[in-house]
Amino acid sequence: MEQATIADLSAAMAHGELTSEAITRHYLTRIERIDQAGPKINAVIELNPEALEEAKALDKERSHDQIRGPLHGVPILIKDNIETRYPMHTTAGSIVLKDFRVRRDAHLVKRLRRSGAVILGKANLSEWANFRGHRSVSGWSSLGGLTRNPHALDRTACGSSSGSAAGVAADLCAAAVGTETDGSIICPSHSCGVVGLKPTVGLISRRGIVPIAHSQDTAGPIGRTVADVAIMLGVMAGTDPEDGVTKTRPRPWIHDYSRFLIDDGLRGARLGVARNLVGNDPRVTEILESSLDLMRKAGAEIVDPADLPNADALGDDEIAVLLTEFKADMNQYLASLGSNAPVHSLEDLITFNRDHREQVLTYFGQELFIEALAKASLKSKPYRQALASCQRLAQKEGIDALISRHKLDAIIMPSGGPAWLIDLVNGDSYNSEVDRTGPAAVAGYPHITVPAGFIRGLPIGLSFVAGAWQEGTLLKLAYAFERLSHERRPPQFRKSAVI
Numbered sequence: 001m002e003q004a005t006i007a008d009l010s011a012a013m014a015h016g017e018l019t020s021e022a023i024t025r026h027y028l029t030r031i032e033r034i035d036q037a038g039p040k041i042n043a044v045i046e047l048n049p050e051a052l053e054e055a056k057a058l059d060k061e062r063s064h065d066q067i068r069g070p071l072h073g074v075p076i077l078i079k080d081n082i083e084t085r086y087p088m089h090t091t092a093g094s095i096v097l098k099d100f101r102v103r104r105d106a107h108l109v110k111r112l113r114r115s116g117a118v119i120l121g122k123a124n125l126s127e128w129a130n131f132r133g134h135r136s137v138s139g140w141s142s143l144g145g146l147t148r149n150p151h152a153l154d155r156t157a158c159g160s161s162s163g164s165a166a167g168v169a170a171d172l173c174a175a176a177v178g179t180e181t182d183g184s185i186i187c188p189s190h191s192c193g194v195v196g197l198k199p200t201v202g203l204i205s206r207r208g209i210v211p212i213a214h215s216q217d218t219a220g221p222i223g224r225t226v227a228d229v230a231i232m233l234g235v236m237a238g239t240d241p242e243d244g245v246t247k248t249r250p251r252p253w254i255h256d257y258s259r260f261l262i263d264d265g266l267r268g269a270r271l272g273v274a275r276n277l278v279g280n281d282p283r284v285t286e287i288l289e290s291s292l293d294l295m296r297k298a299g300a301e302i303v304d305p306a307d308l309p310n311a312d313a314l315g316d317d318e319i320a321v322l323l324t325e326f327k328a329d330m331n332q333y334l335a336s337l338g339s340n341a342p343v344h345s346l347e348d349l350i351t352f353n354r355d356h357r358e359q360v361l362t363y364f365g366q367e368l369f370i371e372a373l374a375k376a377s378l379k380s381k382p383y384r385q386a387l388a389s390c391q392r393l394a395q396k397e398g399i400d401a402l403i404s405r406h407k408l409d410a411i412i413m414p415s416g417g418p419a420w421l422i423d424l425v426n427g428d429s430y431n432s433e434v435d436r437t438g439p440a441a442v443a444g445y446p447h448i449t450v451p452a453g454f455i456r457g458l459p460i461g462l463s464f465v466a467g468a469w470q471e472g473t474l475l476k477l478a479y480a481f482e483r484l485s486h487e488r489r490p491p492q493f494r495k496s497a498v499i
Helices: 006-014 020-036 051-063 107-114 162-169 186-192 226-236 244-248 282-297 315-336 346-355 367-373 381-406 438-443 471-485
Strands: 044-047 075-079 118-123 175-180 195-198 218-223 270-273 301-303 410-414 447-455 458-465
Touching (some): 020 051, 020 075, 020 118, 044 162, 051 118, 107 226, 118 162, 162 218, 175 226, 186 195, 195 226, 226 447, 270 282, 270 381, 282 458, 282 471, 381 438, 410 471, 447 471
Parallel strands (some): 075 118, 270 301, 270 410
Antiparallel strands (some): 044 118, 175 218
């Protein structure tokens, strides 16, 4: 069962070789042995006490030929900023919500349950999705502690979906759900050597997700293979009357992304190399060049260079947008939790953190919270100007312009450099002189990372970025590349990277 894909598990259950109960027990045992003891990855912040009962009920349905969908009986982890109903909690990693429970599942969790997924538990994360302080430590939360990279325990799992990616890499679940505002699916997936997809904003409902900024927030699937990610995406995507952005997706909706998974998906594809986002690490460049050679041999036409316009022009406007939207969105979210919630506003949250600084502000502060609190409303002119600038530079004059100019199917680049050493004193060190996740994040466009190689035992991913609603295209390209490269490796849980 180790490193089994969703298709492997589904086939084993269909043939009567395994039950959902047995699979769920296997993952629960592995979490106890690897996550809570042994290497102590610390990817799981809470287990679902009803997981085995859910699995047994799904086995009973299967025995009566009642199959809900492609995830029937498959255990998955949910990032703990995504709401799950009683008896689980939804905390965003903060001790302020450690005893609080919401009344219902997030829309995407409801869809996963309807498809037969077993909710194994909640994944640890960077507290408040890594939007709290300037010197943050990715993968650390005051409630869940520090998630470590299963390939090298002294290295970051990145953030904020650290637990989701590390859990998938360490084989603590079949797949997981993460969220991203800017980099929080792509960076952890790349750093942990798995596949992660940040979809177009609006493909998956945001209802029931603890927010940062509505113009960029989205959930997305993380899996060991592109096929697993495609299955998860098809289940999670869908219109939600409570999230108007889901109504902007052109019809018809796609609920079976596996149809895009073809072996020769690179043949005839035009791919542009964003050389201005490659960076200066020759080891990363060598992996990129090897990947390009593979894709050329598979029939892809490589446009090189195809520099992405405005990639370095988004920073100030993006942070202005994120801070303003965070204030409005977080106030609205906390107020929606009802009178029983321990905090009801961003101001309450700041006060709680100050009052519990020894537990919450142990390694870094809450400067972003304080800066957000000082921002004006969503109707303010500076916010509206910054948002318009972001969308223009990232969309029309950025990704859209480059794809149109060269008639590209996708833009490609390395997903990042080797995972940096965990540093609880100085915080994160992203080891990158270029912003590879910002353009697609600000545009709200899809971005997928696939394992492409290793540096000293640390994974390096290859990124594919496309225009709005082009998830199918990205899955086709990524699947074909994955079939050629075979660069995903199970982690060895070393104490440090190979020297």
